[in-house]
Amino acid sequence: MIAPFAERYRRALADPRLKRNLLAFQRAWRLTRDAAFDRLQAEGPGLGASTSSFADAKARLVAAKDSVLADPDAARARFVAAFAARGGTVHDAWTADDAREIVLRLLRERDVKLFAKGKSMVGEEVFLNHHLEAAGIRVVETDLGEWIVQLAHETPSHMVMPAIHKSRQQVATLLEAETRTDVDPDDIGAMVRLARAELRRVFLTADAGMIGANALIADTGTVMLVTNEGNGDLVSTLPKTLIVIAGWEKLVPTFADAASQLRLLARSATAQEITTYTSFITGADDGREIHLVLVDNGRSALHADPAFRDVLRCIRCAACADVCPSYQVVGGHVFGYIYSGPIGLVNTAAHHGLDAVAGPQSLCVSCNACATICPVDIPLPQQILRVRAKVVEAHGLPLAKRLAFAVWSRPRVFDVVMRAASVLQRPVRRGAFLRVPLPPAQRWRSVPALAATPARDTLLGRTFEPVETGPWANSQARGRTVAYFLQCITDRFAPEQAMAAIELLRACGARVVVPAGQHCCGLPPLDAGDRATARRMAKHTIRALEAVAADHYVSAGASCAIAIAHDYAELLADEPDWRVRAERIGSRTLDLLSFLERVADPPALPLRPDAPTVTMHSFCQTTNVMGSGDAGPGLLQRAGIPVRDLAERGVCCGFGGSTSIDHPELAREIAQRKLDNVRATGAAVLATDNPGCLLHLRGAADVAHDRFVVRHVAEVLLDGVRQ
Ligand code: SF4
Numbered sequence: 001m002i003a004p005f006a007e008r009y010r011r012a013l014a015d016p017r018l019k020r021n022l023l024a025f026q027r028a029w030r031l032t033r034d035a036a037f038d039r040l041q042a043e044g045p046g047l048g049a050s051t052s053s054f055a056d057a058k059a060r061l062v063a064a065k066d067s068v069l070a071d072p073d074a075a076r077a078r079f080v081a082a083f084a085a086r087g088g089t090v091h092d093a094w095t096a097d098d099a100r101e102i103v104l105r106l107l108r109e110r111d112v113k114l115f116a117k118g119k120s121m122v123g124e125e126v127f128l129n130h131h132l133e134a135a136g137i138r139v140v141e142t143d144l145g146e147w148i149v150q151l152a153h154e155t156p157s158h159m160v161m162p163a164i165h166k167s168r169q170q171v172a173t174l175l176e177a178e179t180r181t182d183v184d185p186d187d188i189g190a191m192v193r194l195a196r197a198e199l200r201r202v203f204l205t206a207d208a209g210m211i212g213a214n215a216l217i218a219d220t221g222t223v224m225l226v227t228n229e230g231n232g233d234l235v236s237t238l239p240k241t242l243i244v245i246a247g248w249e250k251l252v253p254t255f256a257d258a259a260s261q262l263r264l265l266a267r268s269a270t271a272q273e274i275t276t277y278t279s280f281i282t283g284a285d286d287g288r289e290i291h292l293v294l295v296d297n298g299r300s301a302l303h304a305d306p307a308f309r310d311v312l313r314c315i316r317c318a319a320c321a322d323v324c325p326s327y328q329v330v331g332g333h334v335f336g337y338i339y340s341g342p343i344g345l346v347n348t349a350a351h352h353g354l355d356a357v358a359g360p361q362s363l364c365v366s367c368n369a370c371a372t373i374c375p376v377d378i379p380l381p382q383q384i385l386r387v388r389a390k391v392v393e394a395h396g397l398p399l400a401k402r403l404a405f406a407v408w409s410r411p412r413v414f415d416v417v418m419r420a421a422s423v424l425q426r427p428v429r430r431g432a433f434l435r436v437p438l439p440p441a442q443r444w445r446s447v448p449a450l451a452a453t454p455a456r457d458t459l460l461g462r463t464f465e466p467v468e469t470g471p472w473a474n475s476q477a478r479g480r481t482v483a484y485f486l487q488c489i490t491d492r493f494a495p496e497q498a499m500a501a502i503e504l505l506r507a508c509g510a511r512v513v514v515p516a517g518q519h520c521c522g523l524p525p526l527d528a529g530d531r532a533t534a535r536r537m538a539k540h541t542i543r544a545l546e547a548v549a550a551d552h553y554v555s556a557g558a559s560c561a562i563a564i565a566h567d568y569a570e571l572l573a574d575e576p577d578w579r580v581r582a583e584r585i586g587s588r589t590l591d592l593l594s595f596l597e598r599v600a601d602p603p604a605l606p607l608r609p610d611a612p613t614v615t616m617h618s619f620c621q622t623t624n625v626m627g628s629g630d631a632g633p634g635l636l637q638r639a640g641i642p643v644r645d646l647a648e649r650g651v652c653c654g655f656g657g658s659t660s661i662d663h664p665e666l667a668r669e670i671a672q673r674k675l676d677n678v679r680a681t682g683a684a685v686l687a688t689d690n691p692g693c694l695l696h697l698r699g700a701a702d703v704a705h706d707r708f709v710v711r712h713v714a715e716v717l718l719d720g721v722r723q
């Protein structure tokens, strides 16, 4: 029985050890994973590797996986023929129920009493253990992590390290109860030896064994299996009957393709060059039998939908979870099912129904980190937004969001409401914040005040000529016309940021026009899964931007520039005219920092050692989508500003669209991670390139009485250039 999402979420937040351990793990994993790929790059060519960079290896594996997805029936037929020719039997399981029944039938026919299982995510996906145990078969997990989880009557919380949520004390207690011997929680070696002795008995006496598959090689009918404990080899060689359970998406055409998967899998999953055991099982020896239960369970539906087909490339490395800031805070059990983290937010809907993912999908802050790390290039963030949109289609938006978007999507109504709010807030406004009582979950941040006068009142419809003199006046932006997009947060809360950005563009020699008809880009409803409203707002923005002649469209609201550049064409894909217009605008749209770095390319100014020290939080999407994560610090240095390096500079700050409103506890934890890193720099100023992050971090820093000030990087750069 799976607890409701709200309860899982509450439980996870109440476990401080979980987030502490996962943070330590994520940091260590990131360093070692990157080092493993760096070594591949450095040593691969000398060793004759056909692909030595992460990008090349990824492209190679994507091509192999896509060749199967282009015609899965053909790959499957080839595998089945080769597998059968070597004495194996394939059983097709269309549903989870089919898979369970097939395995149970095979075991009953052989009078199996003890069933030794290697690690299998598909086994978890179809809830195999419960079914077999209910039928009187003793099932023992032989992967150490899986066994610990089984002893605890829990489910895995991580796809590669199933018991990552357990402390060694908890493991010791479980082992003591199971083996009835004293276990020293500080002696991990002794615990491993004890587990080995227990599990050896199972390997030697089991009537049948089960393994999963990391790849099914169509050419030869071979099952590829990677483990670090060797249990898979014992399970697959000692019992007389071996059952392999796998989804058909594990098919790859050739051994060479399986090798290209190995190159990425171990490095991505455990930062190893190769796992300790890599086995290739082709057919059964005399007197033994091998069966493959080939599971669909929603995979064909994923394949039939072009928006989701790519997800079938997944090799279950869990790298996406290992970079996910939300996963770091809440761990894997919150996701409810075996596929946890970003991949789970997509494929769980296919395997267990849309409702299974309705709660967890709201944890995604759209930072795009998972997309950068995935070794098979799955566009997870876009797919998660698609799943969110399906949830909204099925269940509708919550009333508060419906009302908010009804106002937000109507420029005139929105304007009236914002101006009224700006007046009504006066009694509780104190400087940049509103001093109002907040519910406990929100008290870690101060509420930003609306500006008395929005940016639009002074900027809309105006043209700003370039500055003729100054240290950056002859940058490569000279002679260019930039159409400036205000962005709602800047417009209503922080008009000084828009003014600074425009002045900075002028200081770089650009002519700036501010299109008159602009409103919100539609990102808030898009983030919330309300694609219909987002489409209307996107069209409005395209019309407004098209109304001015410009070489570039730029915004210091990085999230909105990125939405226009990267999301509009997909959002409007089914209306060819609009898609073309979206692509035309999108191809010329850049966030401010990307524009300054790629187009303006201003000269370096002498360092001003007496200027306040600055550290830079690079908006996660600037880092992960635009690839401009280094632009901020680089430009600050070029402006002569002393910069302190910020650890995890491009990791999300927890603002994440509506996630910080829907899940303030999650947002607080992610923000604290960011602020701890900022404090460690000792910088006087925290600069960032996204107004949402800025207000979020400024509010959190205000409550924490931090001494640094939080500013938009445009303001800091402008100060530097004007000195
Ligand atoms: S986009 Fe970021 S928050 Fe969302 S699932 Fe991916 S890594 Fe996690």
Ligand code: SF4
Pocket: 313, 314, 315, 316, 317, 318, 319, 320, 321, 343, 373, 374, 375, 376, 377, 378, 380
């Ligand atoms: S989606 Fe990509 S990163 Fe995540 S588990 Fe699958 S292959 Fe690994």
